[in-house]
Amino acid sequence: METLNIKGMMKNKYLSKAIAKQCLYELKKQMQYKCEFNGIEFIEADKWYPSSKTCSKCGHIKPKLSLSERTYICEKCGCVIDRDYNASINLSRYGLVG
Ligand SMILES: [Zn+2]
Incomplete structure (x- = not known):
């Protein structure tokens, strides 16, 4: 959570x-x-863990992601994914890497 x-x-x-x-x-x-x-x-998860800003595919962290951006587009690997789905994948792995 x-x-x-x-x-x-x-x-x-x-x-x-x-x-x-x-x-x-x-x-x-x-x-x-x-x-x-x-x-x-x-x-x-830690309050400052960037669950929304992190790419769930390659781990790249966006410096900025505005609330209106509902789709996460990774400028590093080209991954295009729903913002909340991306964040939930990251959070599901949190305990494993954190
Ligand atoms: Zn990526």
Whole structure:
């Protein structure tokens, strides 16, 4: 699971409303509980881990990725992938490399 910089995100007037509605703390508690119940290790990624900026194919890290960019296009290996799918692949590997 990803640790989000909520404090920083709340400063963004476009994001703060959406985040307040999401009850992320409750979601995290539920995930932890479900993992424990099923004997799955719960791993929390570092707040500054660039899950969205990292190419899941070659590992290249983009210096900048704006929120409006919904598709990740890697300028190094040419990989074109959905932004959230790319980030989830990176997060799924986090415990293995981190
Ligand atoms: Zn790449």
